[in-house]
Amino acid sequence: MIRLTELKLPLDHDAAALEAAVLERLGAVRRFSVSRRAVDARRKAQIRLTYTIDAEVADEPSVLARLAGDGHVGVTPDTAYRMVARAPDGMAERPVVIGTGPCGLLAGLLLAQMGFRPIILERGKVVRERTKDTWAFWRKSVLNPESNVQFGEGGAGTFSDGKLYSQIKDPAFRGRKVLTEFVKAGAPEEILFVGRPHIGTFRLVSMVESMRAEVQALGGEYRFGSHVVDLDLAQTERGYAMRGVVLASGERIAASHVVLAVGHSARDTFEMLHARGVEMVAKPFSIGFRIEHPQGMIDACRWGQFAGHKLLGAADYKLVHHCANGRSVYSFCMCPGGTVVAAASEVGRLVTNGMSQYSRAERNANAGIVVGISPEDYPGGPLAGIAFQRHWEEMAFAAGGGTYAAPAQKVADFLAGRASTTVGSVVPSYKPGVNWTDLSGCLPDYAIAAIREALPAFGRQIAGFDMADAVLTGVETRTSSPLRIPRGAGLQSLNVSGLYPAGEGAGFAGGILSAGVDGIRVAEAVGLAIVGSISQL
DSSP: OEEEEEEEEETTOOHHHHHHHHHHHHSSOSEEEEEEEEEEOSSGGGOEEEEEEEEEOSOHHHHHHHTTTOTTEEEOOOOOOOOSOOOOTTOOOOOEEEOOSHHHHHHHHHHHHTTOOOEEEESSOOHHHHHHHHHHHHHHOOOBTTBSSSSSTTOGGGSSOOBOOOOOOOTTOHHHHHHHHHHHTTOOGGGGTBSSOBOOHHHHHHHHHHHHHHHHHTTOEEEETOOEEEEEEEEETTEEEEEEEEETTSOEEEOSOEEEOOOTTOHHHHHHHHHTTOOOEEOOEEEEEEEEEEHHHHHHHHHGGGTTOTTTOSOOOOOEEEOTTSOEEEEEEEETTOEEEEOOOSTTOOOEEEEOOTTOOSSEEEEEEEEEEOGGGSOSSTTHHHHHHHHHHHHHHHHTTSSSOEEEEEHHHHHHTOOOOSOOSSOOOOBSOEEEOOGGGSSOHHHHHHHHHHHHHHHHHSTTTTOTTOEEEEEEOOSSOSEEOOBOGGGOBSSEETEEEOTTTTTSOOSHHHHHHHHHHHHHHHHHHHHHHHHTO
């Protein structure tokens, strides 16, 4: 196959125009397929689609020779994923995976596909029961600390925009493996070729169920309501070695290879690991608010006359501003046509996040507007970031009235330093509801000052971004894990052999795709370690 890149066509072209453009560049073509389609909106008056095409031609060597000087023509790379290990027949070793978010889900799936019959532990519930608990929280303010936006099958990514793009380097095409597995589980096939793919919450639910069914069919075992509260460790000359895990029920599960994919909000697990001596360090993360605008305004600013075009959908944005006080403020987890959701996992603490369905058809756009912070802002060791997050989540809970209503403020009032009292033209989407107030007490002073400086700067990039009635809702504290569990040889913990820190909670991913890729990397390491240890017996 020959790959043709940077093939640009007008937004409203038809299928015949694409075929004609391919033929014009390559000559006679037996068949072709779209490998990637992206939107080039640098000129709003002339938005174009940019294609990467894979084509089969009659005489590939002569075509490549004829176009040897064309930097946009070459051989199609082999993106097929290849297993790095296979479980030997009759193998008794069963690895354990803790957590069923994107990282744990892909780690468990790959281990099952390699024949290792993993045991997968999840403290929360199956995805549909978890969804009922989450909606009950949003509607009735009844929080289940073990079944919510953060905990349960599918992880925090289940209640998000379902974005499937990342800036990670992926020479082994593990990202392609993630997307292919998602399509096999029911995701739309377009995620394999559109430039900025997404799925949305409702589709993620059925996909998670389908992938669980495959793991079970391959001999894997899921155990829900299985909260890991301790590690069974053996002392070694270089630290510790895994012997098993202990559940809240008191059950001990023997395991010498354990994937730790608990997500960024498993604070009690981090505390247990720290008490057990597992090496970890504090890391930077970000805090801020959610901001909401009319989606139509964002569409008009981004797409101009093409706003509403079916191929463009709801527009997104990405913004950053470097402030006079040395802080950086940026947009995070932008959710076109979505809603702001209650994402608390602890009683008496309030957290927000953003979510979209596949259609992205809600009236508002929302995004986190967050400020970067570092361990110097919360000294005290690897768990200090958790204490920092909890403090501001408690402040937001109190500012919201102590009922899981969120504190909210209109942008004009926030910039002027006065409390908001009534809703304006932008109706906040957060459920169970908002309490109009002054948000200045919900974040550190340096973060408030930075966001006040950034909003007008963002308004110069997107007209209307600092509109008076845009809504800020607090607080967003779970942008990423506040700590990292370092890895060494074979992706194992530096001082606990057989423990594989993985994904966003361990500080090695940020989003669904990168978490899934890291889950695959760790599963490969586990498979190679098990096979290697068996071969040495």
